[in-house]
Amino acid sequence: MKFGEQLRSSVIREYQWYYIDYDGLKADLKRPSGRFQPADGNGNGDSTQPGKPPRREWTEDDESRFVSKLEAELDKVHTKQQVKAMEISRRIAVSEREVRDVVNRLNERGLGQEGPSEEEFMMLEEDLSDIIADVHDLAKFVQLNYTGFYKIIKKHDKMTGWHLRPVFDTRLKAKPFYKENYDASVVKLSKLYDLVRTRGNPVKGDSAAGGSQGSFIRHTTKYWVHPDNVTELKLIILKHLPVLVFNAGKEFEEADSAITSIYYDNPDTWDLYEGRLKKTEGAEAIRLRWYGGMQTETIFVERKTHREDWTGEKSIKARFSLKEKNVNAYLRGELLPAAIFEKARKEGKKSEKAIAEDERLAREIQWSVLKKGYKPVCRSFYHRTAFQLPADARVRISLDTELTMVREDNLDGVKRSGDNWRRMDIGIDYPFSQLPPGDVVRFPYAILEVKLQTQLGQEPPEWVRQLTSSHLVEAVPKFSKFIHGVACLFPDRINLLPYWMPQMDVDIRKPVTHDFGIKRLEHSTTTSLTDDEDDEYDSDDEHRPATAGGQTGESSAAAARNGQAAVRATDLEDQTADQPTGEDTYLYDSDDEDDEDRLEEARRVGGWTYYQTRISTSANAALRGTWSLLKALAPRPRSTPMPRNARLESLLGSGEIQQRRFKAPKGKKIYVPVRVEPKVYFAAERTFLSWLEYSIYIGTIAVTLLNFSTKQGNAASFVAAGAFTLLALMSLCYAVVIYLYRSKAIRMRKTARYYDKWGPSALCAALFVAVALNFAMEGKSRHVW
Numbered sequence: 001m002k003f004g005e006q007l008r009s010s011v012i013r014e015y016q017w018y019y020i021d022y023d024g025l026k027a028d029l030k031r032p033s034g035r036f037q038p039a040d041g042n043g044n045g046d047s048t049q050p051g052k053p054p055r056r057e058w059t060e061d062d063e064s065r066f067v068s069k070l071e072a073e074l075d076k077v078h079t080k081q082q083v084k085a086m087e088i089s090r091r092i093a094v095s096e097r098e099v100r101d102v103v104n105r106l107n108e109r110g111l112g113q114e115g116p117s118e119e120e121f122m123m124l125e126e127d128l129s130d131i132i133a134d135v136h137d138l139a140k141f142v143q144l145n146y147t148g149f150y151k152i153i154k155k156h157d158k159m160t161g162w163h164l165r166p167v168f169d170t171r172l173k174a175k176p177f178y179k180e181n182y183d184a185s186v187v188k189l190s191k192l193y194d195l196v197r198t199r200g201n202p203v204k205g206d207s208a209a210g211g212s213q214g215s216f217i218r219h220t221t222k223y224w225v226h227p228d229n230v231t232e233l234k235l236i237i238l239k240h241l242p243v244l245v246f247n248a249g250k251e252f253e254e255a256d257s258a259i260t261s262i263y264y265d266n267p268d269t270w271d272l273y274e275g276r277l278k279k280t281e282g283a284e285a286i287r288l289r290w291y292g293g294m295q296t297e298t299i300f301v302e303r304k305t306h307r308e309d310w311t312g313e314k315s316i317k318a319r320f321s322l323k324e325k326n327v328n329a330y331l332r333g334e335l336l337p338a339a340i341f342e343k344a345r346k347e348g349k350k351s352e353k354a355i356a357e358d359e360r361l362a363r364e365i366q367w368s369v370l371k372k373g374y375k376p377v378c379r380s381f382y383h384r385t386a387f388q389l390p391a392d393a394r395v396r397i398s399l400d401t402e403l404t405m406v407r408e409d410n411l412d413g414v415k416r417s418g419d420n421w422r423r424m425d426i427g428i429d430y431p432f433s434q435l436p437p438g439d440v441v442r443f444p445y446a447i448l449e450v451k452l453q454t455q456l457g458q459e460p461p462e463w464v465r466q467l468t469s470s471h472l473v474e475a476v477p478k479f480s481k482f483i484h485g486v487a488c489l490f491p492d493r494i495n496l497l498p499y500w501m502p503q504m505d506v507d508i509r510k511p512v513t514h515d516f517g518i519k520r521l522e523h524s525t526t527t528s529l530t531d532d533e534d535d536e537y538d539s540d541d542e543h544r545p546a547t548a549g550g551q552t553g554e555s556s557a558a559a560a561r562n563g564q565a566a567v568r569a570t571d572l573e574d575q576t577a578d579q580p581t582g583e584d585t586y587l588y589d590s591d592d593e594d595d596e597d598r599l600e601e602a603r604r605v606g607g608w609t610y611y612q613t614r615i616s617t618s619a620n621a622a623l624r625g626t627w628s629l630l631k632a633l634a635p636r637p638r639s640t641p642m643p644r645n646a647r648l649e650s651l652l653g654s655g656e657i658q659q660r661r662f663k664a665p666k667g668k669k670i671y672v673p674v675r676v677e678p679k680v681y682f683a684a685e686r687t688f689l690s691w692l693e694y695s696i697y698i699g700t701i702a703v704t705l706l707n708f709s710t711k712q713g714n715a716a717s718f719v720a721a722g723a724f725t726l727l728a729l730m731s732l733c734y735a736v737v738i739y740l741y742r743s744k745a746i747r748m749r750k751t752a753r754y755y756d757k758w759g760p761s762a763l764c765a766a767l768f769v770a771v772a773l774n775f776a777m778e779g780k781s782r783h784v785w
Contacts, residue, residue, distance in 0.1 A: 003151050007144060015141045018080040020073045020148040028066050029159050032056040058160035066156065070149075070168070074175055077145045081177040084138050091131050092188055099124055099192050103200040116200075124196045128189060132235050135185055136518040139231035146178040183257065183385065186234050190243035190387075202242070202390075219314075219453070223473035225446040226509050230401060233448065233472050234385060235518055237397055240463050241387035244396075257383040258428040259400075261289040261302075262421065263482045264374040267411055270494065271372065273486050277498060277671055278749055281308045285482055286365060286374060288327065289319075294427040297324050303365055308677070320358040327421045330362075333370050337362035376408035376417050378485040381428065382447070395461065396451040402430045403443035405485030411493075441488040445508065447481070448473055470516045474508040476500055478673055497664065499672045674749045684742045687756075691735030698767070699728035705774065715781075720774035727766050734759060 007022055033056065102116045102124065149172070153165045172178070194202050225233055245256070264286045265272040275283030283306040290296045302319035322330060322340065329335035337359045344355055368374060382400040389395075406426065408417045416439070417423040426432055432440050450468060452460050459465075467473070483498050664670045702724035705717050738759065745752035779785055 003147065007148060010140070010144055012137050012141060014137065015080065018076055019141075020077060020145050020152070021069075022148045022152060025066070025069060025073070025152045026155065028062075028069065029156055032058045032062050032160070058162060063160070063162055063164075067164070070152070071171070074149070074171060078175040078177040081138070081142055081180065084134075084141075085180060088131065088134055088138065088185065091127075091134070092185060092192075095124070095127055095131060096188065096192055098127075099195055103195055106200040118199075121196055121199055125193070128193050128196060129239075132189060132193075132239070133518055135182055135189070136232055136235050138180075139182060142178055142180060143228050181254065182231050182234075183254065183383070186231075186238060186385070187243050187245065189235075190238040193238060194242035197239075220449055220451045221468065222476055222479045223448040223450070223468065224476050224479075224508055225399065225448050225473055226507075227444075227446065228509065229472045230399070230446050232518055233446075233467075234399060236467065236472075236516075237387045237399075240461075241389060241395065241397060244386040244388040244390070254383070255293050255428060256291075257385060258293065259289065259291055259382055259384050260428065261287045261380045261481075262376050262408060263287045263378045263380070263485070264369065265377045265486070266373045267375060267377055267409055267493070268373070270486070272374070273483065273494070274496060276306065276480060277483050277496060279306055279308075279478065279673060280749075282306065284368075285480075286368065287482070288421065290324075292428075294424075298322075299324050299327055301330075301362070301365060303361065318357075318361050320362055328419075330366060331369055331421055333366060337366065376422060378482060378489060379406040379408050379422070380404070380481040380485055381406065381430065381432075382481075383430075393451075394453045395464065397464075398449045398451070400447040400449070403445075403447060403481065404430060404432060405441040405443070405481065405489060406432065406435065407439045407489050411490075439489075441485060443484070444504070445474075447479065466516050471510040471512050472516075474510075495667060496669050496671050499670055502664070502670060676746055676749055680746055681743075684739060684746065684754075687742075688735055688739040691731060691738075694763070695728045695731040695735065698724055698731060698770075702728060715777075717778070720770070720777055723770040723773050727770050730766070731763060 004022060004026070007019065011019060102120055106116055149168075153168055156162070156164050263272075272283075272285055276285050285304040287302050287304075289300045289302055290298065299322050300319045301322055302317060304315070304317045306315045320340075326335055326340065330340065340362060341355050341359050344350055344358075345352070350358075380403065382403040385399045385401070387397040387399075406423075408423055410416055410418065416425075426435065431442060450460075450464060452464070468475070479500060480498070484500075487494050487497050487501060702721045705724065706721035738756065742752065742754060744750075745754070
């Protein structure tokens, strides 16, 4: 969908007159007042097109008029955003007083006195739901207008040749309507809504995130969330689960949600990276984590261990706390685990069993770091909003935003962490603009983790199932911040990439699949306006080969590091326009690549460039047509078209389903997770033994024909026996080769074809030929024909 259509179809009634006048600005760009552009020496005007009048030049007066109108639009949007944000803040404050008043009346009622009625709680819940809807609408309004400004500036620079974006970026920073942070409002609304939903009796328990967690086992699924959907997702979740605050004793601050982790690995062998990527049994990840700013004194030393499903065990994360001042001594082996937990034993706050487990963990991690040469290689930083009932871990949902990966190593001669366990030149000052591009990767999406503790046979709550199947999230199984960070930050040292890397440039936003989201109780405030005709300059839906935003290789890694532009990209064109392409990048194959825009650019340039591009695009079209014709004429099995069922139509729509094939960059490999269990080995052995069994049967037939012939020296029996013997030997050799191939593929966890497409058919055909040959030879010897 083109942005003009998207804007017209997404208008919220309350904000109807405050959106950017995208159509008006676009119309101004089409009406320059300068003289007509002259034709070049080849007779091609700079923008002359067949059947269309030549374009005029864009003058300084045109630029001044356009900039003035753009400034007016920016003031309009910024003012409306500021007014609405203040209104929401006042409404939240009023609702907070009303909720506190009702709850106090409930708690202070005496014997025989009636407390607040159910009607009062229902009214409060309606008010809070309305405020939640207002926050949602404001976030959508801001996001849509920011996209509009981004689009119109890009269109201006492309159509006029005047570069307005650097100047207008300064104006946007002066009126940053798009930088409104709704986290504080979400936390307040969560507390109030939880009080009202539980009728003044919220679940009590430890609400400190991180401090009380030791070793725990959960079933975790991970999803990517587009930045446009983050606020809506938070508002949906808070209606079912309260925000799990990091420090319940004080007012919410942005630093309270910051989480930073330092990942360790051997930079020579990358044992931990490859183990976690391949999900081998017992693969570990070692990291040091802290919550809040750099002044935090408590550091958690963690080890995550992967367990295969067939072992009957679950992957587990274990950790213990350590004072920041003792971290370097611990990692160098100067501070022994016994000394770390000596104070805990004296205080007696933890049981001896728990202390012994922590001490054993500390010994094992310390031995691994010293013995295997683990060093800090990568830092991950993000702001986490966690949703969970206090003291109830059955359902825990966390949303990580502003995810950033930073180099911590000293491999290239640059002193980052030095001899310290972490670098000290950065803190939690996202987006870490002081760092060079080669040291940082800003991830373009938020990460949603759904962690469930359900007993055998239990289903997750219905609202969780609806959330995870909605258009707001994109499932990415086994996604890892550590794996992604290492793959992007060390393109020259990492040759094995995770499966999601080639798909980083694909827009993960999807159409609404079912009735799920934020709604007002009484009426909807969304309206659609009439659709105007599109123009030839609106290239929002063009398709071109794109490089991956999180890919490796020199150019692709640089593209991933320049993350903020990708975060705000709104379609495929925006996500890939500023990313370099070249031989080191990898593209997705696309038969429907749009050559029209490239030809249009060449026509404006004129001369030999136009003719060369015209020949190239015509040749591409001819090749695609020839290939389609050959495929249509080639004799091959044809699939029977089946009507799409209701579920697929709700997910994919009724249009044509497009498929893309991804390729790894030169010298790299994409690792696709392969699940290998002991029964896979047994299945390969059973298949091999089955082939041996049939080979023995065929060999027995050959021996019988040879030794029990009715006539000595019968040539027919000898030829038939030879055919069966040859078939038995070929079957034996084929079985051995296939078994060795499959066994190696299983050991190496390769995505090989474990089904046999041709073997059984070839065996049956050869057996048929041997039997027919025997029948023919024997019939001839008996003078039947």
